Amino acid sequence: MDNTIVISTPPHVKSKKTTRGIMIDVCIALAPAAIAGIVFFGLTALMVELVAVAACVATEFVWFFIANKGFAAKCKNAGKVCAGWWKQFDFTSVVTGLILALILPSTTKWYEILIGSIFSIAVVKMLFGGTGKNLVNPAAAGRGFMFLSFAITTYAACKIGAIGTVDSSFVNSDATNLSGLLPSADKVTPKSYLGVLDLFLGTGVKGCIGETCKAALLVGYVYLAVRQVVKWWQPLLFIAVFGLAAWLAGGFYYEKYTLDAALILPNILSGGVLFAAIFMFPDYVTSPKGVYGQIFYLCVSAVALAVLRYLTNLEVASFVILLMNLFVPLIDRAFIRKPFGYVKAKKEGK
Amino acid sequence: MKAVKGKYYFGGVHPKGAKELSASAPLEVMPVPELLAISLSQSLGKPAVPCVTAGQAVREGEIIAKADGAISSDVFASAAGTIEKIAEETGVNGVKETFIYVKPTENGEKAYFPALKDPSAEEIKERIRECGIVGLGGAGFPTAVKVSPKTPVDTLILNGAECEPYLTCDHRLMLEKTDDIVRGARYLAKALGVANIIIGIEANKPDAIALFEPYEDIKVVILKKQYPMGGERQLAYVTTGRRIGAGKLPADLGLVVQNVGTAYAVCEAVELGKPLYERVVTVSGKAVKEPKNVWVRVGTPIKDIIAYCGGENSSPVKAVLGGPMTGVAVADYESYTHKTTSGVLLLTAAEAETKAPTPCLNCGKCADVCPMHLMPMNTAFYSAAGDFEAAAKYGHVASCIECGACEYICPAKRPLIQAIRKTKAELRNKK
Structure with missing residues (x-):
């Protein structure tokens, strides 16, 4: 007998579901809406989605890299750190980025999305302790932040419709x-x-x-x-x-x-x-x-x-x-x- | 009686049964091993006190240690032989246990009690006590205490659920010893003075259900295939609709729950006078070459049992004594069976989960599946912070039956049972 036997408290069998699996499921469930958005709003919508997801994942990665001690040591064996990051990567930031993109209008500027994504992940999620510790929904908070910061773009997107005559210019x-x-x-x-x-x-x-x-x-x-x-x-x-x-x-x-x-x-x-x-x-x-x-x-x-x-x-x-x-x-x-x-x-x- | 369906029960999980590995293997008798190490901690309560000395010759079934107190049970020599030594060693739970080592000899003399013909209730109770019978479902509560309830009871429930994955020992026993189990149940009912006998069997054992249906005095209840259906409180609710809350015993609501294996042991004790020194053990898992259901003497070394079943198939990741949901993981094969050991499982990496935990997502799945309707995530949260009072308050730890359903379902693989046990232990130490 080799010595690879693990001892732990029961149960010794567990379900196959993991956090990563659940988050990938959410991404799959969001895909139809993301594709429909591209169909209706064209490539700008795709741009919004890509920027938001990429910014969220990148923010999480940078946080993983610079947070905690030993920055210099981490720089030295960056490959190992990256492998470790991938091992613990649970796709929550992809979900946040995707949801954030889907609740923005397609006309949002790329830098606005970038700032909103960084706020969502860095301030709302990672500052409070990362996955599972955030007090409020990061995507909703990111959108609220953008609404207040770049009022002009998003205000129009939020407008339910003026009370007044409905004219075609508003509809369009x-x-x-x-x-x-x-x-x-x-x-x-x-x-x-x-x-x-x-x-x-x-x-x-x-x-x-x-x-x-x-x-x-x-x-x-x-x-x-x-x-x-x-x-x-x-x-x-x-x-x-x-x-x-x-x-x-x-x-x-x-x-x-x-x-x-x-x-x-x-x-x-x-x-x-x-x-x-x-x-x-x-x-x-x-x-x-x-x-x-x-x-x-x-x-x-x-x-x-x-x-x-x-x-x-x-x-x-x-x-x-x-x-x-x-x-x-x-x-x-x-x-x-x-x-x-x-x-x-x-x-x-x- | 014709089988009926049990009540709906909220909570529980559906782990992969994996019973097909050993379900079709008939019961076999394992030969006597070269050395037996019989623990004196065979039941809840205090360990028994040895009444033999090293070098003494004992017969099969002879008493070697006497019960100490009410919730304790006598221990018997599992085979004829000589006492080699009496020594204290660390048991599977990490607690010191005293073992009596018996070196078996060829002499096959047996020391049984006289068989009883048409026994009275008192005779049955006395026989159950002197044969050292304990609940064979896993908890090891002395049956003699259970058949002398302080409150009036009206129903005896036989537990044939066997909801733990992998285990098939009760299933095989029900198939091969149906009549003995029924007779044992009748003795138990007579000792208790109850008329109703109910047997609960999970729906995945239709063959066993069919075998019990012809008995007119036994009500068969089909249980949904769901873990933990065989929990005492769950079984009582599903079969009779009575809710046994925290801190209460089934007897408080007029019920007595007994495992089918216990009923069989009672039958043997009454009709043959045989003390409890052997039981059926399921040897299974994908890392075992020939999964089997074997009659194993109490105190048999695990390594001998595995060798009897053909040895290892591939190197296991976990070795478990008992079922995979509640059993004890052991570090090596240098331990010995107890009266309550229902299984020896060698699990491969594909079967056993050894992933490191990730942060809690707060998804609430643990609360959704909890058969006692608790909130395990609260216990885990507060116990990690060291606030055990809050852990007990918000998680209702006192009601936890440690079935493991919460940890089974957890997508973050949080060690919830560990947190619950830690909280219970901390609160015990404080008192």
């Missing part, structure tokens, strides 16, 4: 036409100028690269659900609650209180709701741990998003994500699971 601008439900000038009756089918397929809709073609997003959702990366009910719950909230909130928005069920589908299908529901809200790191916590988190997020969209007329999905991420530690504390067969301890004296 690069603004995310969040809504098929662009409110008409008199704020009396909702009026949709884009068909639900157009919104679903993304034809004729301007917006962010990955958010326009809802059909491609659904393909990604099915893949994630089948591979059990995302719990199948999570995006559905979010969308259902969001639709309900949008329906009710829409009623309050118009001067004459009307509940119009026709508002539900355009609300869901416009902007980044589906993308956020499938790829951003169920994110492992920044969502609560327990099932009850997750249900609470998704429901509150969905209501907040639906209401804030009406109030601001902006696509606020990434800001709602950032906001809700900060509540996650509190939700985790509040929702502790009851163990199997748990009986409430009887108070003394009773």
Whole structure:
């Protein structure tokens, strides 16, 4: 017998799933949306995707190289360090880069993407401890950072649509036409100028690269659900609650209180709701741990998003994500699971 | 009775069974090895106290150590021979254990108790105690204590789930000794004074289910193939719908759970007067040349068992005593079987997982599969930070049955069971 026997605590057999495998699965699920973006927006969209992914991975690599002690020693045997980096590389930065690219408009300048990507990885993720330790979603934070820093470009992309006359110049601008439900000038009756089918397929809709073609997003959702990366009910719950909230909130928005069920589908299908529901809200790191916590988190997020969209007329999905991420530690504390067969301890004296 | 399906149970994992390796190998009796080392720590509770001295001749089945206290059991000579020495050595768990070394001789004389004909409840209880029978499922709780519950019980549950991958010893026993198991169960039921006997068998053993169906006094429940279906609390819920919470015993809810192997041992103890000194052990894993199910005497060296099964096929990465989900990994083959050793597994690199852990992703899969509905990630997080009170509070460590489902599913390969055991030990030391 040679001495290669390993001893450890049980279990001695484990599932084949790894962090890297899960992240590659997410990349595969994002691929249809990325390709649809290239089809609709051309090679500039491809440029955005490539720059974002490359910048994110490069930032992570540089951080790996210069963080911790022994920079000079690392420079000497750079080959070994690179091999070590590849060994621990788990594709999370690829996912961050890809998601960041897909929630940007195709007109974003390359240097803006570069700065946003570096912020996402270096500040939001690595500074807090790397994979699994970030407080907020790096892609959402990167997008928020870019929105505030390069207001002009991204502001237009966020605009839900001015309250006012809808003219063709606006429709043809690069603004995310969040809504098929662009409110008409008199704020009396909702009026949709884009068909639900157009919104679903993304034809004729301007917006962010990955958010326009809802059909491609659904393909990604099915893949994630089948591979059990995302719990199948999570995006559905979010969308259902969001639709309900949008329906009710829409009623309050118009001067004459009307509940119009026709508002539900355009609300869901416009902007980044589906993308956020499938790829951003169920994110492992920044969502609560327990099932009850997750249900609470998704429901509150969905209501907040639906209401804030009406109030601001902006696509606020990434800001709602950032906001809700900060509540996650509190939700985790509040929702502790009851163990199997748990009986409430009887108070003394009773 | 006609088999019925068990209740739905939330939580659990579906590891690859790998039972096909040894499932078709009939039970074989392994020849007596050259030297036996019988540990005195054969059950929960205190180790037994030796009642023989070095150089003394013993017969097969003769008592060599007496139980010390209520939760302890007698130990018997597994073969006729002479006592070589009584020595303290480090056991498989890293704890010091006292071993009695027996050098077997050709003399095949047996020292059994007299057989009982139509025994009363008290006689059965006494026989179970004097034959040193312990739960053969793995925990090693003395059966004599279990058949004398302090609260009234109404149901006896036989555990034929065998949810651990690789292991097939209970399966083979159920196939080949069906009637003995049923008779043993009837003795147990009589000792307990209960009328209901339920046997839970996992759906992947249809042949065993079919064999138990003809018995009119036994209710067969088909369990979903899911780990850990054979856990005491899980089995009790699936078969009867009663929830046994933390700190409670099955007897508190009127149940007694016994392994099918234990029922067989009870049958032999009553009808033959045979003390518990041998059991079926599954020898399996892709690194074993001929996977088998063998009758092994307590105290048999692991290396002899492996040699009996043709030796190594390829060099193993892990050697495990027991099942792969809860068993103990040993560093070499210089250890000996106990009453509770259900398997000897040699796992190749393709089977055993030895990857280094990566950072926790907070994915919550461990909580989703926990059969006790706990949150293992909290325990791991707080115990790594050294805050064991919080680890116990937010992870409900006290309820953990250490089944290993959480660590099995973890994509980051976090050592969760290690963290849980560490927390339990730290809290014990503080008290």
